Amino acid sequence: MAELPVGGFAERDSFVDDARHLVDRAAEQVFGPELPRSFQIVVRYGHPPQVLVDESRTAGMLVLGRHGHRGFLGLSLGSVSDACATHAHCPVLIVSDHG
Secondary structure (H helix, E strand, C coil), rough: CCCCCCCCCCHHHHHHHHHHHHHHHHHHHHHCCCCCCCCCCCCCCCCCHHHHEEEEEEEECCEEEEEECHHHHHCCCHHHHHHHHHHCCCCEEEEECCC
């Protein structure tokens, strides 16, 4: 999920279309042309923590990526991960890009 400015602007539909295209391509790279029946792609516009917490009401799990080196030994969460881990209505898995 990328953070887009909240509010009305002319490029909004273009951003949503571009995001959908990127997610579709990533899913096809992982699963091939046939997506699993239980796999659902959702592209929503809004403030990322609020959108993800809202989506968690009907999700089985939120899986979030984490990157960067914050805090003591890089253990600190970013604001989106922290909000989701604190407020989500389902389990949250936070995956780091570091081994």
